[in-house]
Amino acid sequence: MDGCGGDGRRPRAVFMAFGTHGDVFPIAALAAAFSLDQQQYSVVFITHSAHQNLSAHLAASNVRYMPVSSPPVLAAKQLENIAYGSVESNAEYESFSRRKETIQIEHREECLSYVEEVFGNDPSIRSDFIVINFFALEGWHLAELFQVKCIIAAPYFVPYSAPTSFERQFKQSFPLLYKYFQEAPTNTVCWTDIAHWMWALFMETWGSWRNDCLNLSPIPYTDPVTNLPLWHVRAESPLLLYGFSKEIVERPVPESSELEATALSCDSTLLFNSRLFCFSGSIPYSWLFPKCAAAIHHAGSGSTAAALFAGIPQVACPFLLDQFYWAERLHWLGVAPEPLKRQHLVPDVDDTLSINNAADVLLGAIRSALSPEIKAQATRIAHRLAPEDGVGEALRTLKEKVLCE
Known part of the structure; x- marks a missing residue:
């Protein structure tokens, strides 16, 4: 035709x-x-x-x-x-x-x-x-x-x-x-x-x-x-x-050397010798997430899908629209603990007590996400998703x- x-x-x-x-x-x-x-x-x-x-x-x-x-x-x-x-x-x-x-x-x-x-x-x-x-x-x-x-x-x-x-x-x-x-x-x-x-x-x-x-x-x-x-x-x-x-949510994957060159040329802080990597700009999740123990994100559809395909545990903190659906879905699938509330990631009050309380909740969520049960379930889900087109x-x-x- x-x-x-x-x-x-x-x-x-x-x-x-x-x-x-x-x-x-x-x-x-x-x-x-x-x-x-x-x-x-x-x-x-x-x-x-x-x-x-x-x-x-x-x-x-x-x-x-x-x-x-x-x-x-x-x-x-x-x-x-x-x-x-x-x-x-x-x-x-x-x-x-x-x-x-x-x-x-x-x-x-x-x-x-x-x-x-x-x-x-x-x-x-x-x-x-x-x-x-x-x-x-x-x-x-x-x-x-x-x-x-x-x-x-x-x-x-x-x-x-x-x-x-x-x-x-x-x-x-x-x-x-x-x-x-x-x-x-x-x-x-x-x-x-x-x-x-x-x-x-x-x-x-x-x-x-x-x-x-x-x-x-x-x-x-x-x-x-x-x-x-x-x-x-x-x-x-x-x-x-x-x-x-998978193919409809991930972005083209650059070579590692290209990624480093891009990051070094941007307004960003890179602490390769420490455990902190701060980057301002876009980065392909399909490259990044497999290198991570877990992903903490807002439960947007793209972040959710990329972490699922990477087979890593997740900690979700939804802010608006479909993010709440995906956060609950991740918990239901068994690849994430219960979703965080906004104030657990971004405290409403900028004082020591509020920040410490939020940090305790976040730390607890990360520990839960890194449990053997959730890690194993994340791997199983990734294997089931891999052949999809x-x-x-x-x-x-x-x-x-x-x-x-």
């Missing part, structure tokens, strides 16, 4: 992923694998400019890298650097929430510009598609605008849940649309999809963007003129690709969905 349109142009695939390394790198690996496997496609990858180090790897796989300027994580300290000064100075500078809104607007404008560059000049063809992660919901609305298929891919389950009152408020505000989803035929978008993850597409902030910038109806699956459900149109339930394995499985499923229909 060549997948070309009637005018002979190549089909187009857009992979869009936002967030930190653990959110973005798996989708980049899938994009690279798809491009190498399906060379008739023109493939692009849209992500934060902070992930610029991906560009060379993507280029080697004939994937065009398209960076957006928004930061992977939006925090008050980062905004101090992005804006002109302290976010606390309301008299002179924008408030945190206002600056956040500005970044969001600019982010969406850049996404629209890039996707328009890819799809805007020619009519779409059946084999065109967009793949997004859960932090790139812009892509879903843009897929609707350009009338191409949208597929969701993520190395973890949905990292957020609907407000408890969502269904009640939705039913009150959109009774006909609620009925539309409740009565959906098999294999079409139904209320189960909405409750699972699609509820986030119906937030008010998306409605204004859809209406004002994309010229779509403010509410998905409604007519832009009447605001009534599209009774005559039933979209297929979206494909969700969950749970990738996560990116290959994801690629196979993706091809079945976009090439065989």
